[in-house]
Amino acid sequence: MARAEAVPILLPRRSGWRVVARRYAHVPLLAPGVVLSVAVFWVCMAILVIMSVYPFLAAGTPRITWSAWHRFLADPYYWGVVGTTLRLAVIVTVLSLLIGFPTAYAISKIRRPGWALATYLVLFAPILVSVVVRTYGWLLLLSNNGGVNFVLRALGLVREPVPLIFNATGIVIAMVHILLPFMVFPILSVVGQLMPDLKEAAMDLGANRWVTFRRVTLPLTLPGVVSGAQIVFTLMVSAFVTPYLMGGGKVQILSGLIYRDMEAVNLGFASVVSLVLLVLAATILAVSNRLVRHTYRRAEVERS
Amino acid sequence: MTLASLTEHDVELREVSKHFGTVVAVDRVSLQIRRGEFFSLLGPSGCGKTTTLRMIGGLEFPTGGDVLLRGAVVTDLPAYRRSTNMVFQHLALFPHLTVFENIAFGLRLRGEAPAAISRKVDAALQLVDLPGYGAREINQLSGGQKQRVAIARALVNEPAVLLLDEPLGSLDLKLRLQMQTELKALQHRVGTTFIYVTHDQGEALTMSDRIAVMSAGRVEQIGTSVEIYARPQTRFVAGFIGEANFLEGRVAEAGPGRVLIEVGGLRVLAAGDGTPAVGSPVTISVRPEHVKLGAAAGAAANRWEGRIQEVTFMGSIVRARVMVADGIALTAEVHNDVAVGLSPGAAITTGWAPQHTVVLAR
Amino acid sequence: MSASGGAAVHGAAGRDATRRDPVRTTLLVFLGLVMLFMLAPIVFVVVFAFNSASYAIFPPPGYSVRWFVKLFHQEPLFRAALNSLIVAVTATVVSLVAGTLASLALVRYRFAGREALRTAFLAPLIVPRIAFGVAMLIYVVVVRRFGGLDSLIMAHLMITLPFAISILSATLVSADRSLEEAAMDLGATPLQTFWKVTLPQIRTGLAVSGFFVFIISWDQVETSLFLVKTDNMTLPVAMFYYLQNQQDPVIAALSTFLIAIAIAVAVVAVVTVNPRDLQRLLSTGAR
Numbered sequence A: 001m002a003r004a005e006a007v008p009i010l011l012p013r014r015s016g017w018r019v020v021a022r023r024y025a026h027v028p029l030l031a032p033g034v035v036l037s038v039a040v041f042w043v044c045m046a047i048l049v050i051m052s053v054y055p056f057l058a059a060g061t062p063r064i065t066w067s068a069w070h071r072f073l074a075d076p077y078y079w080g081v082v083g084t085t086l087r088l089a090v091i092v093t094v095l096s097l098l099i100g101f102p103t104a105y106a107i108s109k110i111r112r113p114g115w116a117l118a119t120y121l122v123l124f125a126p127i128l129v130s131v132v133v134r135t136y137g138w139l140l141l142l143s144n145n146g147g148v149n150f151v152l153r154a155l156g157l158v159r160e161p162v163p164l165i166f167n168a169t170g171i172v173i174a175m176v177h178i179l180l181p182f183m184v185f186p187i188l189s190v191v192g193q194l195m196p197d198l199k200e201a202a203m204d205l206g207a208n209r210w211v212t213f214r215r216v217t218l219p220l221t222l223p224g225v226v227s228g229a230q231i232v233f234t235l236m237v238s239a240f241v242t243p244y245l246m247g248g249g250k251v252q253i254l255s256g257l258i259y260r261d262m263e264a265v266n267l268g269f270a271s272v273v274s275l276v277l278l279v280l281a282a283t284i285l286a287v288s289n290r291l292v293r294h295t296y297r298r299a300e301v302e303r304s
Numbered sequence B: 001m002t003l004a005s006l007t008e009h010d011v012e013l014r015e016v017s018k019h020f021g022t023v024v025a026v027d028r029v030s031l032q033i034r035r036g037e038f039f040s041l042l043g044p045s046g047c048g049k050t051t052t053l054r055m056i057g058g059l060e061f062p063t064g065g066d067v068l069l070r071g072a073v074v075t076d077l078p079a080y081r082r083s084t085n086m087v088f089q090h091l092a093l094f095p096h097l098t099v100f101e102n103i104a105f106g107l108r109l110r111g112e113a114p115a116a117i118s119r120k121v122d123a124a125l126q127l128v129d130l131p132g133y134g135a136r137e138i139n140q141l142s143g144g145q146k147q148r149v150a151i152a153r154a155l156v157n158e159p160a161v162l163l164l165d166e167p168l169g170s171l172d173l174k175l176r177l178q179m180q181t182e183l184k185a186l187q188h189r190v191g192t193t194f195i196y197v198t199h200d201q202g203e204a205l206t207m208s209d210r211i212a213v214m215s216a217g218r219v220e221q222i223g224t225s226v227e228i229y230a231r232p233q234t235r236f237v238a239g240f241i242g243e244a245n246f247l248e249g250r251v252a253e254a255g256p257g258r259v260l261i262e263v264g265g266l267r268v269l270a271a272g273d274g275t276p277a278v279g280s281p282v283t284i285s286v287r288p289e290h291v292k293l294g295a296a297a298g299a300a301a302n303r304w305e306g307r308i309q310e311v312t313f314m315g316s317i318v319r320a321r322v323m324v325a326d327g328i329a330l331t332a333e334v335h336n337d338v339a340v341g342l343s344p345g346a347a348i349t350t351g352w353a354p355q356h357t358v359v360l361a362r
Numbered sequence C: 001m002s003a004s005g006g007a008a009v010h011g012a013a014g015r016d017a018t019r020r021d022p023v024r025t026t027l028l029v030f031l032g033l034v035m036l037f038m039l040a041p042i043v044f045v046v047v048f049a050f051n052s053a054s055y056a057i058f059p060p061p062g063y064s065v066r067w068f069v070k071l072f073h074q075e076p077l078f079r080a081a082l083n084s085l086i087v088a089v090t091a092t093v094v095s096l097v098a099g100t101l102a103s104l105a106l107v108r109y110r111f112a113g114r115e116a117l118r119t120a121f122l123a124p125l126i127v128p129r130i131a132f133g134v135a136m137l138i139y140v141v142v143v144r145r146f147g148g149l150d151s152l153i154m155a156h157l158m159i160t161l162p163f164a165i166s167i168l169s170a171t172l173v174s175a176d177r178s179l180e181e182a183a184m185d186l187g188a189t190p191l192q193t194f195w196k197v198t199l200p201q202i203r204t205g206l207a208v209s210g211f212f213v214f215i216i217s218w219d220q221v222e223t224s225l226f227l228v229k230t231d232n233m234t235l236p237v238a239m240f241y242y243l244q245n246q247q248d249p250v251i252a253a254l255s256t257f258l259i260a261i262a263i264a265v266a267v268v269a270v271v272t273v274n275p276r277d278l279q280r281l282l283s284t285g286a287r
Helices: A017-023 A026-053 A067-074 A076-109 A113-128 A131-142 A147-154 A168-193 A196-204 A209-238 A241-247 A254-263 A267-303 B002-006 B049-057 B099-109 B114-127 B143-155 B173-190 B201-207 B225-230 B235-240 C002-012 C022-049 C066-071 C075-108 C114-126 C129-142 C149-174 C177-185 C190-218 C235-245 C250-272 C275-283
Strands: B009-020 B023-034 B038-042 B064-069 B084-087 B161-165 B193-198 B210-215 B218-223 B245-255 B258-263 B266-271 B281-286 B302-313 B317-325 B328-335 B347-352 B358-361
Touching (some): A026 C075, A026 C114, A026 C149, A067 A267, A076 A113, A076 A209, A076 A267, A113 C022, A113 C250, A131 A241, A131 C022, A168 A209, A254 C129, A267 C129, B009 B049, B023 B038, B023 B049, B023 B064, B023 B218, B038 B201, B049 B193, B114 B143, B114 B173, B143 B173, B173 B201, B201 B225, B210 B235, B235 B281, C075 C114, C114 C149, C129 C149
Parallel strands (some): B038 B210
Antiparallel strands (some): B258 B266, B281 B358, B317 B328
């Protein structure tokens, strides 16, 4: 068509109410969420920051003070608490992985759908049972008069009951139990997608089982492993109920420290510890997110 | 009033543009589509044809220009206020509703009486040759049946314009050819204006009354199938519709009724007036089926001795590549009964008549 | 148990299993042990609910139902359960409504700052809940509203809303946009389109996120801990305090009820929800 001859009739852009309404259609949809989020969450975050340097609820005239921060940062005891928190998180994550990986792998090997569903149920149902109840169960099982020590003594393995609660062991056992599903399900979701023909191809090429596992299965399941580990680690760092009850005040981690200071109505210091915990959790998440993305990309490359 | 009654145009686009951020999807497109016409928007993917269709349907809104439906400006009216209906690329049938409820969807929204709805849906099912299918679930239908339901769902609302966004794309070739014929027949029967988006030139050529060929957001040419095929106005159109030999040259002489173009060492005659001035660079385009070989080329005004490079048997036709001058090779398509004796390396007379030389300004 | 056993089988797990395969057998035995590990504390709580002694000892000296009888006289626990229910239902409904609206905006509209807004909405998910409890207490003291259920609902909403948004956005992304366009093309206004086409498509996502959001709120200790007094006590916090102070198996009797409900719900969930959805959900870290 004779485009060259067409006179550019640039009609003025319409600016009726429909155009305006269309441009701002998302605003009413967002409003309730934004109001809630700002009015509670973001105000709360601001409060934490302000409270940590300006304890306005304390008696006397409030003024800006770094004393709470100083107290935390200068005292090796509190750094020790940070260390314990991280150490427990590492132990729980590693154990969850060592148990969770073969568990997921085994579930993927179940041939009868009924049994697979049953294992799903056993892994899933505890999530619906209150953390408090599950912790209570472990207190009953692991106490000096509990089931585990009874069995150990009955088998003649020990004469005196082994202390399994009110120490790190109890925390680790109970937390592995609570967090295991969060490790198993992400791994399961990648193991389920693992194409059997990929493994068969590797076997055809002469790789034995161990090599197949290391070269094919493991790299391809790595994304699931990494995201499972990420969830378990971050949940463990900020967990409170179980570590507190199982630790019985003998093992101090950051969440317990916050609770102690809240009981003592030490709001400024509790805010500082809360912020430290928040920064810790956010940092872990940021670092592990990069790792997750990296492994996902690598798995994509391997797959293709 | 008026404009609506005076004009015969169901749809008019005036300098319509659509920008997505910095990407110009549609660039100042103007079209007029007559009432009852089967109009196709044809072009490669990403040429802006679907966006243009969606702007007519009110699913996308122009950044500039105006859309008119039966003479009324509807540029900013949303889809649910327009008398257009669309058959979507992936059909977009509601999986949670039966065939009947899918087709009745628009009628119910307009608050029609249950009896009228029932009658119209039945008539629509009859129209698309699916009587008695109302109670079926969508996932019980075959690909072709889904196609028909999607068409019925749109047509039952008696739209001013029916918009079709590559609706046959997901069908296999045989079913596709059958649906093409049926669609055309259906359009004759209902008399509704159809605007059909496709990237398949064959589909557009067989079904359309007129075609707009689009490329990079712009309309390259609008015309009937024959016009588009025989008289492409741009190199893009010549290359996209069918196949063509392109030769770059310069106008040497322009007399009444004839133009002489120098292409390398060759002098090519073209019929027509000397629209491009003498000395201006042009591209000429010749369809392979117009390039004659051997005795058939003997009387052609454009004729050279060439050497066959390659012969490809393609069933009813045979394609040959002939070198006629240094660096100038032509593709010819000849019927396989005249192709006997074509063999690579052989010398052969090659040529075409001047009326088949299409001169494109560069 | 787990460290050595886990590591040993871990290596073996790699071998591809075929029928009657020792590797496969080892794996399945290991799986059985893990299942036992998962069930043990829960089974133990139930066993202890029928313990005749008022202290925790295994094996129990005898069996009785007296803790169940005593439980029914614990009026504060019923109050707490009712409070928990009110808070959880409200938080769930508000999260689903506000979450659906926000997700629609985030998924279906293009506007400046959309990505930033999405991040801002999901940010509460990374905040440790106990830290949030601290902030919420200070907030509540500042605005001088203490002791109501409303502050609890607000606190829970901050966790449940981002959770609902993350699930519902994912659901909406996978919902077919062209169906909504088809509805509008056929004359449905945006509101009609939502009710007639969008909602039926995201029903599963709504049910699943509603379910998880409810559980999260119902089982919330950390964020509620500092906000509750006697009149707005919630059940998990009441149980938390009870465990710290008393050891008698009343709490085991209560837990038995909760476990029974949880199992019933889990059976329904596992049977009705697509296992793939379940995996995806738990992969996002719902707890």
